[in-house]
Amino acid sequence: MVPLDGQLRATWMLLEGALHIPQGRVLLSWTPAGEGRMDVTARLGLAGGEVLLAVWPGLCGEWSDVVRPTVAEVTELHAALRLATVVLDRLTD
Template sequence: MPDDVRGAIVTPSQGRLMATWMPLSGPSRIPQGRVLLSWTVAGEDCTNVTAHLGLAGAQVLLAIWPNLRGDWSGVVHSTVAEVTELHAALRLAIVVLDRLTD
């Protein structure tokens, strides 16, 4: 990871993860429903990866994958995709419930 970023905001798109760097100088808040991945070298050919989820009122620790080896994107892909899709479904359910109760 470059020194001037907090991590990468990732979103699933057509079966792949699309990433945008989140600079240290920018806002510290993770956009709602987005996942911020950050990683550090943990030894020879090992990487520690952390994921945080942006929610309306907070940012929460989503997952930690310690000591991943090689190309670790496949390991985190399913978690990022499932959480992002679940968040979108919950937001839709809230909108529908709000409209039904008005």
């Protein structure tokens, strides 16, 4: 979940071999796109695997403000859906 101060929490990791994105987490990757631009990709970890969440081609300058709203909304939506699933499971047992 994105903290109330709007900051994204990040963990840096090397991309070596098979990578498993934990459920509910977003993996951001970026590659240079020339002339100070970056291609940024977001993937979401789900129970059944990962899904492509978004692609932002050719971002320039400080791009975190472009990416942050999508990451925040998806992270919070995933948390709400997990909570709803737990509640429904308990109600139906």
